[in-house]
Amino acid sequence: MRHNRIFGALFSSIVAAASVAASAASAQPATLPALFPAPTSITLGDGAITLGSSVVLVAAPGADAETLALVRKILASAGVKTITTARRLPALLDRPHILVGTGDAAIVRDALARSGTTVDGNAEGYTIASLAQGSGGLITLAGHDGDGLFHAAQTFRQLVQRSAIPALVIQDHPAMPIRGTIEGFYGAPWTMADRTKHLDFLATVKANTYVYSPKDDPYARDRWREAYPAATLAELGTLAATARRNHVDFVYAISPGPSVCFSDPADTQALERKFEALRGIGIHSFYVALDDIEYAKWNCEGDKAAFGPSGAEAAGVAQAKLLNAVQANLLARDPASRPLIMVPTEYYDAKETPYKAALRKHLDPRVVVQWTGTDVVPPAISIPDAKAATKAFGRKTLLWDNYPVNDYAQTTGRLLMAPYARREAGLSSELTGILSNPMNQEAPSRVAVTGVAAFGWNDKGYDAQRTWHAAARDLAGGDARATAALLTFFDTQHIAPTFGSQPWQEQAPRLKAVLDGVREALADGDAAPRRAAIAELSGWADDLTNAPDIIRSGTVDPGFAEQSRPWLDAMQKWGRALQLTAAGLDAADRGSAAARGYFAEAKRIAAEAAAIESIKGATRFSGPIKIADGVLDVFIADAPGLIAFDRPAGG
Known part of the structure; x- marks a missing residue:
């Protein structure tokens, strides 16, 4: 393919940043690796470590078996032929040694001390310290917790793509507690195979949440009171297991709004019964969706008697009553359960309304509220926007970002593959997290979702263009020619429509x-x-x-x-x-x-x-x-x- 001057210059810089010449590492200066999401901090040391064909893998007590298996897979992909195991570190490192564990293990703390650092102390945080020593070296992957250790392994996966790993210290943790996707679009839902691939992908970008909320699942919406067929329940259980393996929280969403009777204890019990069946297959996080419904009329006469005439304020009171009961039941069943998530009927803008005031007054403060921004598809989201939402709902919101979803008329004939942009750095101070609503096309959605996850991890260090290039490179398997072809394609699908006439990102x-x-x-x-x-x-x-x-x-x-x-x-x-x-x-x-x-x-x-x-x-x-x-x-x-x-x- 004949590259134009722009892409030629672009990819000469990408290749230079992603690899070093195939000469001895000792002859090369240490260069800062390109990592996505961008780490909180990274400091270069002296020298570099070449893995070669033989390494020693040291598992600290309590290290997660699946994370260790991932590290082995990463080493094999980097050309390591022989992996010897050991329980302790020698005084003299004659070969590369890889230590894997969490910060509560003494061997991990001692190894980090050799590089003059300690384990990151934040939830999901990790530290990577690499120390060159003669013909060997020590690379320590240290997690604050099991999730952090898994994230460290994902960063290590990127580091080994270089011919030599520079001596460095990475201290890293997420800016936002919740990061991932919500399969919440209209139209053809993903297949179970698509979902499995997506969960594997989310792990690579350090996302930690996937919400199962396809609008076309009848047992989650129109027939929500009915139990799932055994075969479907088994498939959902398999997905939940895949999510756990990838350190992703599988959240099941139900949409009872079109027919629920808020005042009827039988409907509350139906919700709890549904969740109990899902708990039995390994799903422990739940979500009640009350979007895209009307509050101009009740679904039953009992609600009129209990809450008065239908309307915005009455709907807020009724919804809070139902959600509070479900939240209380979740805690009774499992005191360590994650908070219930809900999306309100007024899910966009932050204007003061009787509905929002009712939710703010009556809804259990533990319940997480989703919000789509200043519009259904907002062209931009600022810190003042998020602050206004915090005030309106009485809590920091979880952003439901309707990008790159393509289920509305303005997206007809389009894939949305522009970089994730125009979200203000610093939003992490006013949001509990971000969930992207992706396209019906799972694999093309990864282009934008990579940006959403990177922004959620480190919004202040996020670079939209460089992350966009990294998404192309990952889809291309690291091949520069295929990466350039993908970026050429992405450029033709750069437009990002809104519900209005003006797009929020320009075309090509x-x-x-x-x-x-x-x-x-x-x-x-x-x-x-x-x-x-x-x-x-x-x-x-x-x-x-x-x-x-x-x-x-x-x-x-x-x-x-x-x-x-x-x-x-x-x-x-x-x-x-x-x-x-x-x-x-x-x-x-x-x-x-x-x-x-x-x-x-x-x-x-x-x-x-x-x-x-x-x-x-x-x-x-x-x-x-x-x-x-x-x-x-x-x-x-x-x-x-x-x-x-x-x-x-x-x-």
Whole structure:
């Protein structure tokens, strides 16, 4: 694939940051590794450690067996052939030694002291200390708790992708207690296989929460009072086990709002009975969704008698009564249970209303309230916005961020793959966490979710663009050519719509910059810049045309290629139309009558590309695929008028 100058410069820097030359580590200066999410702090020391083919793995007492298995897998992926186990550290480190454990083990504390540090003292926190010594060295993975140790292993997974691990100390912990996704979209839910892959992915980005809330699960919404069939219950139990293995809290959400009778003890008992059945398969975190319902009418006469005429304030009182009973039951069943989560009927904005006032007054303070920001799909979220929500609901809220969800009309024909942006650094001071509502397409959702998780982990150290590049690199399996192809594709899906007419992220900014540059060069009229711009355009057209085949070639996650199939098909055709457009401009610039044929063929292929439809049933709204719309299509349509091509040759 012929890379344009922007992506060429970009990936020379990425490769330089991600790897070192294949010479001896001792001859290399220590360089700061690129890690995502960004650690709280990282300090370089002297020297570096090359793992080589043989290491010693030391498990501290109480180290989690599954985390140890993950470390073994990471070492094998880094080319380590022989892993010898030991119970203690020798005085002389003749080979690389990897120590794994939590800070309550003396051996871990002693090892950290060699690097002059201690274990991070925050929940889910960890410390990594690497110390080079002669031909060996010591790498200590120390967790404050079991979750922290698991997160340390995920950071270690990134470190071993270098040929040498620099001597360093990483102190790290999350800024927000809750970080992850809520499968809360309308339309086709994920398959159980999709969910399993997603839980594995969440572990890699240090997310800790997945909320099961598909709108199309009848036993969670329309038939919420009914027990799950045994087969479905078993599948949910398997998912919960996968979540535990990945240190992700599996939260089950139920949506009784359309039919619940708040005053009827039988309905409260039905909720508790449902949760008890799920507790039996290993699910211990629960959620009651009261979004997308009306409070203009009651579902039963009993509620009118108990709470008075229907309306916003009465709904808040009734909902609080139900939720408080459920929260009390959860604590009675399990005093160590996580707090109940709810999403209110007024789930966006922070304006004072009778409904919010009722919730604030009556709802148990332990219950976590979700909030989507200043709108259903907010273009930005600031610290003052979150402070207003804290005041309105009487507690810090859990942000339900409706990005990159594509289940509303403005997203028809789109994948949303712009970086996660326009959320203010410092929001961690006013939020209990962030849950992303992803797309119906699980693998493409990871692009944005990587950013959401990184922001939730370290909002003050978050870099949207660099995290976006890291998401592409992970999907590409580290292959630079495939990473560049993915970023070319992402650029064509950069727009982020809102419920209004104005998107909160623009479409195809990199491609638009190139096309604008071509227009400007042609408008200036100077021959050399004009020819250079047409040549650059031809290179970009090649990138667009070739990217789909590279994405499908095997290094990129196969699920991504399959779920993006019509978009890749359309992108290839649009790329071909741009190739013909570039050829037409070149012919016109040389005064060749062939320009007319090139432009006509470009127009024909562009029409074919614009007619490609999304996969029926895959999303709530089906329709024509959008590829850099408003940018690429406009340029191809305008191109025949940019250079007069009916003049005689040499004219």
